[in-house]
Amino acid sequence: MSVAYLNGTYLPLDEARISPLDRGFLFADGIYEVAAVIDGKLVDSASHLARLERSTRAIGIDLPLSLEEIEAVQKQLVVRNGLTEGLVYLQVTRGADTTRDFIPPAGLQPTMFLFVQAKPFLDIPAVHDGIAVATVPDLRWARRDIKSVGLLAQAMAKQAAREAGAQEAWMVEDGFVTEGASSTAFIVTEEGIVTRSYSQSVLAGCTGAAIGALAQEKGLALIRRSFTVAEAKQAKEAFITSASTLCQSVVHIDGSKIGDGRPGPVAMRLRALYIEFARATGV
CATH class of the missing domain: 3.20.10.10 (D-amino Acid Aminotransferase, subunit A, domain 2)
Structure with a gap:
C-alpha cells in the first residue's frame, strides 16, 4: 500500500484526508512540485525546491517546513514506498478556511501533502x-x-x-x-x-x-x-x-x-x- 505524507504524518495514501474547506480545493490557492526519481534518488532536487520556494513566496504562503526538511520527507517517501523509478508529488495550500472568503484570515496553517507514483520513463x-x-x-x-x-x-x-x-x-x-x-x-x-x-x-x-x-x-x-x-x-x-x-x-x-x-x-x-x-x- 502506498505511503503518503500529510501535515507531519506518514500514512497510507487511501487514509489521507484533507478538509473540503481547504483553500486549495475551493480557490486553487496552492502550489505544487513534481520531482523525478531515478535509481531510488531524487533528480535535480535543489532546483525543484528553489522553484517551490519562489512560487509559494510569490503568492504569500509560508512553507511549514524548511527546504532541507521537505527534501528529507521526499527521501523518506521514496524509501518507504520502495520507489526506484517514478515521481514524488508535493502540494502546499494556504490551508483550511471556514469562512470561504477571498481574503484568507490571518494565521491559517498551510496544508502540505506528498505522495509518490511509480512510473517508468527511462526505457518506454x-x-x-x-x-x-x-x-x-x-x-x-x-x-x-x-x-x-x-x-x-x-x-x-x-x-x-x-x-x-x-x-x-x-x-x-x-x-x-x-x-x-x-x-x-x-x-x-x-x-x-x-x-x-x-x-x-x-x-x-x-x-x-x-x-x-x-x-x-x-x-x-x-x-x-x-x-x-x-x-x-x-x-x-x-x-x-x-x-x-x-x-x-x-x-x-x-x-x-x-x-x-x-x-x-x-x-x-x-x-x-x-x-x-x-x-x-x-x-
Whole structure:
C-alpha cells in the first residue's frame, strides 16, 4: 500500500484526508512540485525546491517546513514506498478556511501533502518512437511562472490533444508557442536549440534548464526566443522536457511530420546526457 505524507504524518495514501474547506480545493490557492526519481534518488532536487520556494513566496504562503526538511520527507517517501523509478508529488495550500472568503484570515496553517507514483520513463516505446503534439490556444492566467495548482486550462489542453490523437499539447498565444501543457517546448533549427525566454508567460522548467545547461557545456548553441507553430513544423527536430518525460522527442505537430518523423540525434543525445547527470547528482 502506498505511503503518503500529510501535515507531519506518514500514512497510507487511501487514509489521507484533507478538509473540503481547504483553500486549495475551493480557490486553487496552492502550489505544487513534481520531482523525478531515478535509481531510488531524487533528480535535480535543489532546483525543484528553489522553484517551490519562489512560487509559494510569490503568492504569500509560508512553507511549514524548511527546504532541507521537505527534501528529507521526499527521501523518506521514496524509501518507504520502495520507489526506484517514478515521481514524488508535493502540494502546499494556504490551508483550511471556514469562512470561504477571498481574503484568507490571518494565521491559517498551510496544508502540505506528498505522495509518490511509480512510473517508468527511462526505457518506454515513446523514447524510441517519439510523440505527437497538438497545438491549442493558451487560455491560462498571466502569472504562468508560478507553479499553481490551478490547472484547468492545462487539463483542457491535454484533453484536446488526446482527442486529436496526440500525447501532449503545445499552447499558443499570438501565433507563438508558449509551452506544453505539462512540459517545456524546444525546437532544433540551423541556429541551434531554440526555446522561449523565461518570463511571467512561461514556467521556468527545472528539467529544461538543466538540459539547456548541459547542451551549452557540450558546445551546443542554445537560443532563448519565441518561435511560431509554422517554424516548429519546419524545424529539424522538436522535443519536450519535464520531470516525467525527461527529454522526449516530438515527431509530429498537428499531424505534420518533423524531420524524418523519427526521434532526432540532438534530442536523443540530450536525453542521454540528462540521464547521466541525474544518476551522477541524485540525492
